[in-house]
Amino acid sequence: MKEILNEHFSGERALFQCNGLKISGTVFGEGESPLKHNAYIELTDCTFDAKYPVWYSEKVKLSGCTVRESGSEGIWYSSEINVSDTVIESEKCFRHSNGISMKNVEFTNGNETLWKCANVRMDNVKVIGDYFAMDCDGMEITGLQLEGNNAFDGIKNATLRRVNINGRDCFWNSENVVIYDSVIKGMYFGWNSRNITLVNCTVESLQGMCFMENLVLKNCKLPNTTLAFEYSNNISADIKGGIDSVKNPAGGLIMAESIGELIMENENVDVSRTKIICG
Known part of the structure; x- marks a missing residue:
């Protein structure tokens, strides 16, 4: 050369x-x-x-x-x-x-x-x-620290480990994402996404995890999280600790030590499709 x-x-x-x-x-x-x-x-x-x-x-x-x-x-x-x-x-x-x-x-x-x-x-x-990593396909991320809004919009086929994200509206419109051992703080996490799995994660959000399909949370914490899971379907959530409030999940299983406020409106969702276990 x-x-x-x-x-x-x-x-x-x-x-x-x-x-x-x-x-x-x-x-x-x-x-x-x-x-x-x-x-x-x-x-x-x-x-x-x-x-x-x-x-x-x-x-x-x-x-x-x-x-x-x-x-x-x-x-x-x-x-x-x-x-x-x-x-x-x-x-x-x-x-x-x-x-x-x-x-x-x-x-x-x-x-x-x-x-x-x-x-x-x-x-x-x-x-x-703001607006970091939009519409990317195929990501392997370890040890990311991110301060900003609207990150990871529309990504596909991603695995993230030990990430720390502080900002609103991350992981919208995404598909096939697995997140391990991470902390995510911000409003409106994960809207309109499908096939999202979180393992050993902490998520703080206002109206987080709404309008989602096939959402899995394993051994996760949701402190300071309100109005969670609205219109989300096929939920499998194993939450350590409490959730401040849950509103109108469309279907699945939610397990938590406590739920401060549970809003289930028959006129908006079929409440029989969701099982809630507390304690």
Whole structure:
């Protein structure tokens, strides 16, 4: 591979269609699209100020890099992207990309990041930002810390472990999601989703877990949770501790140590389809 060391590039398409490069200590300054239509690129300790840093590229590795706020719309329409020990300060990074691996990555302004991507692996990632990870298919996530609203809207086929999410409206319109050993705080968890399983999780929500199909909770806690399970069907919930209130579940089994208020309205649901066990 050709090596580039401690260089400074600016302008448009600085390394357009260049393949087989090992780039270290280099700054991609003011401009656009420094790496476009590239393949087999390794970047170490590089800084991106340029807009659209990596587009239409494949087999790209970033280690110890920084993408500045000006480097927005960072990695789009690309495949086989490996990012480690990197700080991304710009929004709208990762769109329409396949085969993304991230480890020890921090998104300081992760608004509208990771949209419509497939085969995503994340390990020890920190995110601040709204609308993170929308319409992604095939995700393996471990050790995520996320502060932001409307995360994981419309995702499919995902497994999450040891995640901590603080923000409203996460996991809406999602399908085939399993979450282990996690803490999720916010309003309106999981609306309009199907085939969702939580194991050893803690969820705090207002009107959480409503309008869902095939919802499983195993050994979970629901503190500060009100008006839960409205119009959700095929529920199998094993709750440790109490639930502040439950409203009009459409069917299934809910087991909890206590339910502060149980609202079952015959005119809105067939109450015979839900079994409630307390104590």
